[in-house]
Amino acid sequence: MKLADLTKPWEALSYGFLDASAKREMRRKMLKSIAVPGCQMPYASREVPMARGWGTGGLQVSLTLVNPRTRVKVIDQGADDSVNAASIRRFIARVAGTPTTMDTLEAGLIQSRHRVPEEILRDDQVLVLQVPNPEPLRSVQPNMSIARQMHADADYGRMWLQLYEQIVRSGRVMQGASYPSLVHGRHVMTPSPIPRWDVPKQHMARHLTILSAGREKRIFAVPPFTRVEPLVFSDVPYKVEDHGDLTCTRSGTRGYFMNEIPQNDGTSAYEVSDSEWGVKTIRAAEDGGETRGETWYKDGKMS
Amino acid sequence: MPTVLDVNGLSKGFTLHHLAKEIAAFDEISFSVAAGEFLLLKGANGAGKSTLLRTLYRSYLPQAGVIRFHSDHGPIDLARAADVDIAHLRRTEIGFVTQFLTARPRVSAEALVAEPLRLAGVATPEALDRARAALETFGVKPELWPAYPTTFSGGEQQKVNLARTLILPQKLLLLDEPTASLDANARAALVARLAELKAHGTAVIGVFHHPDDVLHLIDRVVDLTPNAIREEVRDDVAF
Amino acid sequence: MTLALDAPRIVQTRPLLQVQSVSKSYSDVHALRDVSAIAYPGEVLGVVGESGSGKSTLLRMMNLEETPDTGSYTLDLPDVAGNLFELDRFARRMLCATRIGIVYQNPHLGLLMKHSSSGNVAERLLVAGERSFAVLREKATTALEASEFPLERLDAPPIELSGGMQQRVQLAKAIALEPALLLLDEPTTGLDVSVQALVLDTLKRLQQDRQITMVIVSHDLGVIRTLADRVMVMRRGAVVEAGLADQIFQDPQHAYTQQLVHAKL
Numbered sequence: 001m002k003l004a005d006l007t008k009p010w011e012a013l014s015y016g017f018l019d020a021s022a023k024r025e026m027r028r029k030m031l032k033s034i035a036v037p038g039c040q041m042p043y044a045s046r047e048v049p050m051a052r053g054w055g056t057g058g059l060q061v062s063l064t065l066v067n068p069r070t071r072v073k074v075i076d077q078g079a080d081d082s083v084n085a086a087s088i089r090r091f092i093a094r095v096a097g098t099p100t101t102m103d104t105l106e107a108g109l110i111q112s113r114h115r116v117p118e119e120i121l122r123d124d125q126v127l128v129l130q131v132p133n134p135e136p137l138r139s140v141q142p143n144m145s146i147a148r149q150m151h152a153d154a155d156y157g158r159m160w161l162q163l164y165e166q167i168v169r170s171g172r173v174m175q176g177a178s179y180p181s182l183v184h185g186r187h188v189m190t191p192s193p194i195p196r197w198d199v200p201k202q203h204m205a206r207h208l209t210i211l212s213a214g215r216e217k218r219i220f221a222v223p224p225f226t227r228v229e230p231l232v233f234s235d236v237p238y239k240v241e242d243h244g245d246l247t248c249t250r251s252g253t254r255g256y257f258m259n260e261i262p263q264n265d266g267t268s269a270y271e272v273s274d275s276e277w278g279v280k281t282i283r284a285a286e287d288g289g290e291t292r293g294e295t296w297y298k299d300g301k302m303s
Numbered sequence: 304m305p306t307v308l309d310v311n312g313l314s315k316g317f318t319l320h321h322l323a324k325e326i327a328a329f330d331e332i333s334f335s336v337a338a339g340e341f342l343l344l345k346g347a348n349g350a351g352k353s354t355l356l357r358t359l360y361r362s363y364l365p366q367a368g369v370i371r372f373h374s375d376h377g378p379i380d381l382a383r384a385a386d387v388d389i390a391h392l393r394r395t396e397i398g399f400v401t402q403f404l405t406a407r408p409r410v411s412a413e414a415l416v417a418e419p420l421r422l423a424g425v426a427t428p429e430a431l432d433r434a435r436a437a438l439e440t441f442g443v444k445p446e447l448w449p450a451y452p453t454t455f456s457g458g459e460q461q462k463v464n465l466a467r468t469l470i471l472p473q474k475l476l477l478l479d480e481p482t483a484s485l486d487a488n489a490r491a492a493l494v495a496r497l498a499e500l501k502a503h504g505t506a507v508i509g510v511f512h513h514p515d516d517v518l519h520l521i522d523r524v525v526d527l528t529p530n531a532i533r534e535e536v537r538d539d540v541a542f
Numbered sequence: 543m544t545l546a547l548d549a550p551r552i553v554q555t556r557p558l559l560q561v562q563s564v565s566k567s568y569s570d571v572h573a574l575r576d577v578s579a580i581a582y583p584g585e586v587l588g589v590v591g592e593s594g595s596g597k598s599t600l601l602r603m604m605n606l607e608e609t610p611d612t613g614s615y616t617l618d619l620p621d622v623a624g625n626l627f628e629l630d631r632f633a634r635r636m637l638c639a640t641r642i643g644i645v646y647q648n649p650h651l652g653l654l655m656k657h658s659s660s661g662n663v664a665e666r667l668l669v670a671g672e673r674s675f676a677v678l679r680e681k682a683t684t685a686l687e688a689s690e691f692p693l694e695r696l697d698a699p700p701i702e703l704s705g706g707m708q709q710r711v712q713l714a715k716a717i718a719l720e721p722a723l724l725l726l727d728e729p730t731t732g733l734d735v736s737v738q739a740l741v742l743d744t745l746k747r748l749q750q751d752r753q754i755t756m757v758i759v760s761h762d763l764g765v766i767r768t769l770a771d772r773v774m775v776m777r778r779g780a781v782v783e784a785g786l787a788d789q790i791f792q793d794p795q796h797a798y799t800q801q802l803v804h805a806k807l
Contacts, residue, residue, distance in 0.1 A: 153631075155635070160673070161654075161661055168660065169658070233678075235674045235675050317793070321797070361786065362786075364789060374552060379552060385551060385553075386785060387553050388553050390786065409747060
């Protein structure tokens with residue numbers, strides 16, 4: 001007798017790994033967060049076979065939303081091929097039997113860490129963002145009970161004060177990623193640590209964005225066609241990173257968010273952060289076949 | 304002339320709780336003052352002259368009696384009126400000249416003197432002009448006008464004080480030895496101003512150690528010495 | 543604060559602030575017993591009493607930080623009606639943020655010690671909805687200037703400032719929005735005597751220039767004497783005596799007030 005005869009072949013305990021009641025809770029909390037855009041909803045955050053803080057929040061949303069026909073794309077800081085992105089993509093495919101893709105245009109569900117793809121998302125696509133710290137008020141109010149009262153009162157004076165202080169001390173707004181943004185004119189949210197470059201993409205977007213923090217057990221959403229306005233003073237305009245004039249050294253694409261790669265001689269080289277966009281650009285140059293979709297930024301400017 | 308003040312059965316004493324003692328100041332005082340009348344309060348030291356003035360001004364609370372003051376708003380009992388009314392009357396109708404100026408930090412002499420006028424609605428430039436004129440009358444040197452009276456000598460402060468209190472003709476004027484620290488010129492200016500106010504219809508109640516300067520202004524005398532005849536006419540003045 | 547309620551009234555102005563029959567107990571301790579207070583527009587009400595007399599509790603109630611067991615509180619302001627103790631937390635916050643300024647004895651209560659001084663003042667304006675950086679900066683500077691704060695230290699955090707300067711930042715913050723009511727809780731206690739005089743001087747000047755209605759709480763009779771038009775003397779949670787400032791200081795009626803006044807003079 002062999003050990004294999006005594007065991008059954010491996011199969012998922014339940015479709016999409018999470019049990020039915022967990023998925024039910026996720027669905028309810030997602031609906032709730034869509035109903036109140038930008039408002040953080042607490043949820044149980046189950047155990048998944050991954051350490052908290054590595055995208056468990058996003059993974060639970062993805063596992064709940066997928067069905068066998070959903071094409072899944074997972075990116076990590078814009079790249080599809082990082083270890084973390086690859087592991088999550090393979091895990092979802094394994095427990096839910098979904099097809100996977102790297103092409104933003106083909107994907108039905110995109111789980112992402114810290115970037116929004118450069119190509120414009122459609123209304124049949126869902127973007128799931130992994131959030132390490134969902135509370136924009138944490139830096140100004142360490143007491144979470146009071147922070148929640150502040151949200152309830154729309155008491156965001158301290159957030160503005162933070163920007164005021166940055167301008168006073170440094171002459172400009174220093175907030176890089178996680179730029180606090182007012183959703184639907186009511187709740188201030190952190191759009192997860194996406195660069196300032198990506199925040200305007202959320203404004204009145206056609207797609208649904210769900211932001212989920214597994215470790216912090218909070219979920220919030222930006223429904224389609226919802227205002228997302230970064231907090232700015234009326235006389236100090238919002239500025240995205242100066243990447244509009246940079247060219248990718250590998251693909252030659254220009255006017256998109258770049259990764260800076262320091263060189264030995266002290267200079268910097270740049271590579272486009274959205275790796276699949278780079279791949280598509282190279283392919284287009286090689287065989288002339290155009291697979292690239294419309295992008296939010298054109299000629300380095302938000303359109 | 305219409306009556307300005309009717310004092311009836313006014314009594315004042317002090318309860319010193321820590322000594323468990325009552326000190327009587329004056330008892331059952333009654334008198335009245337008409338507009339344009341100059342009343343001299345007389346009595347030995349400790350007879351309660353200053354106390355009476357302060358009681359009329361409500362710095363002291365009377366224990367019994369009525370102080371009927373005929374204000375522009377109608378008669379009011381100063382002994383029982385609300386604090387806010389007293390404060391209002393002090394700003395508008397009742398003046399009190401003490402021996403001391405309550406100078407305020409970083410307010411110039413001219414601004415201090417002009418203040419009663421400004422509160423009464425006179426435009427600032429005009430109020431300042433009149434304030435300077437008043438300061439001049441009392442013999443304050445022009446170089447002191449924009450200075451802060453907190454730094455002045457006692458005599459100069461008193462001049463500013465008089466200029467301030469007397470600048471606005473009021474219905475009732477209480478004088479508590481205003482001549483005490485004044486030189487001859489300022490005293491003369493004071494007497495002239497008092498005569499002017501009296502002619503204007505201001506009722507004056509005053510305490511003077513040496514009333515010679517104002518003798519010609521005095522209409523009546525009230526003697527606070529216990530058992531003295533309470534009121535005398537001007538002709539009977541004997542010091 | 544009236545001597546006799548049936549006394550004829552001359553001033554028809556309605557009081558700006560009216561606290562009526564306020565009582566508050568903590569377990570079995572009576573913090574306040576049937577306390578009433580009135581302040582008319584433009585006047586300074588002084589509240590004196592020793593530690594534990596309830597004067598600070600009363601001031602915190604005026605700032606809606608505490609609610610009494612019984613009693614009412616009204617402010618005669620446009621859009622403000624009814625008993626303010628019945629307002630919900632949000633309405634209280636908005637009222638205090640826009641209409642009432644407060645200076646605490648302890649600057650840590652009123653200031654963000656590590657933010658810039660101008661930022662501390664700007665916060666009030668931000669809460670009121672100002673969103674222009676230039677305007678915020680200008681208004682914060684104006685308020686700090688009115689509090690006689692040295693403008694070259696505009697962006698220094700309060701933690702680097704002296705006690706007197708911290709009080710000036712608090713004061714600037716309190717007056718930045720031109721409040722209808724300014725509450726001062728022992729604003730000069732803990733400062734050096736010379737600095738104390740300077741801060742008092744600033745307060746007096748502000749009061750003269752702007753005619754702000756103030757309620758000032760202090761155990762220091764000198765402070766009250768310098769600033770107040772009317773005085774309330776409190777002891778063990780109750781008002782023992784109230785009257786015009788010169789009357790309280792020259793002819794105190796109650797044994798406790800006499801003791802207080804004579805101890806000082």
